[in-house]
Amino acid sequence: MRKDDDTPDYEIGYGKPPKSGQFQKGKSGNPFGRPKKPSDADAEWRHEFKSKMIIMEKGKRKAIPKSVGYKRQMMNKAISGISGRLGRSQNRSSV
Numbered sequence: 001m002r003k004d005d006d007t008p009d010y011e012i013g014y015g016k017p018p019k020s021g022q023f024q025k026g027k028s029g030n031p032f033g034r035p036k037k038p039s040d041a042d043a044e045w046r047h048e049f050k051s052k053m054i055i056m057e058k059g060k061r062k063a064i065p066k067s068v069g070y071k072r073q074m075m076n077k078a079i080s081g082i083s084g085r086l087g088r089s090q091n092r093s094s095v
Contacts, residue, residue: 012018023029049067056062 010019049065051066052063053066053069054061054063055069
């Protein structure tokens with residue numbers, strides 16, 4: 001099953017297509033690659049939470065993930081809300 005233009009030591013068969021049918025060197029059989037799947041809302045949220053944000057901590061700029069910044073902010077709001085309620089309840093009991 002050899003052609004005259006092929007090298008004599010190259011056999012054509014299963015898994016060995018003729019040289020004329022093979023991909024050219026340096027070129028892919030799928031130049032544009034696999035198409036990206038459409039993004040869903042969950043993937044967008046995960047990507048956003050992983051992205052970095054810049055904060056000032058002790059006078060220095062620091063990059064942290066947005067998920068960490070969100071947790072810190074929620075904790076600070078919760079603490080300030082609790083301390084605000086305690087302050088009001090103490091004022092009422094002293095009146």
